[in-house]
Amino acid sequence: MSAKLSPRQVGGVTVVDVSGRITLGEGSSNLREAIREMLGKGHKKILLNLGEVSYIDSSGIGELVSAFTSVANQAGQLKLLHLTKRVRDLLQITKLYTVFEVFDDEPKAVGSFA
Amino acid sequence: MEENGSRETTKVDTFLDSLLESADQAEHLAVEVAKENGFPEEELHRFGMAVRESVVNAVVHGNRYNAHKKVHLVISNSPDQVTVTVTDEGQGFDVSSLPNPLAEEHLLEQSGRGIFLIRAFVDEFHIRRLAPFGTEVKLVKYRETVG
Numbered sequence: 142m143s144a145k146l147s148p149r150q151v152g153g154v155t156v157v158d159v160s161g162r163i164t165l166g167e168g169s170s171n172l173r174e175a176i177r178e179m180l181g182k183g184h185k186k187i188l189l190n191l192g193e194v195s196y197i198d199s200s201g202i203g204e205l206v207s208a209f210t211s212v213a214n215q216a217g218q219l220k221l222l223h224l225t226k227r228v229r230d231l232l233q234i235t236k237l238y239t240v241f242e243v244f245d246d247e248p249k250a251v252g253s254f255a
Numbered sequence: 256m257e258e259n260g261s262r263e264t265t266k267v268d269t270f271l272d273s274l275l276e277s278a279d280q281a282e283h284l285a286v287e288v289a290k291e292n293g294f295p296e297e298e299l300h301r302f303g304m305a306v307r308e309s310v311v312n313a314v315v316h317g318n319r320y321n322a323h324k325k326v327h328l329v330i331s332n333s334p335d336q337v338t339v340t341v342t343d344e345g346q347g348f349d350v351s352s353l354p355n356p357l358a359e360e361h362l363l364e365q366s367g368r369g370i371f372l373i374r375a376f377v378d379e380f381h382i383r384r385l386a387p388f389g390t391e392v393k394l395v396k397y398r399e400t401v402g
Contacts, residue, residue, distance in 0.1 A: 165311055166275045199308055199368040207365045227300065234375055235368055236357050 143167035144194070144201075146175040148184075154251045155184040156222075160193035163201030172201075176208040176219075185217025186254045190247070192223030202231055209241065218242075222250050263338060266291075267330035271310065273318040281328050281341070282307040288330045289337045292398050302337070302396050305376040308369045309341040309392050317343025317390055335398050336378075342391040347384035 212219040244250035271277035285306040318324035327342040379395035
């Protein structure tokens, strides 16, 4: 199942619940389009909840990075929530784990946005 | 199934279309063969990912989604290892020219992590340009390093 994204607003932060596969093709393009749409609406505090992501490939990792830089380039913040072990391992292997702010607790994550 | 002289038995020998779906198909086939070798779940996942990334590279960069070009997938195993060979019909490339995705100047680039991840998830990674065209990638995963 390609990645599905469900945004919701929590205290001024857009929390995006992501489920499914973030892989080359529909999954990664869904993420790209969703980020673009959010930025277009002026939503610059974005928390990606990846707890239900079943699979991510190198393209999916690339889309996370692209989302991070796109949001940062617009003076926004993008952070990650509920990484699965597989996603966490990939981010560590690719040295991206320290690039992102990662949280296991949603209220704490939401409260961290400036 | 055919034995290829090195105690390995060829389990899969097929030509895939140059479509992204072929990557999923190849991953599934490779995981099914690796299951015979008793790989634990996480090693199956990583090995499958490596195969998938290899086929994606063959489809996207090698064959460039050309419907007239195929990806040749061969999967074989012995009690000690699983070997996957992925061959495309592209122009080939110089793997040594690929930027290091871990280098600071490349860390935030959107692409360029595929081969790095493949290498991280297998025990042997071999790549060679074929004449007159094509690239062959060979991945080997040992059973001894599992677990």
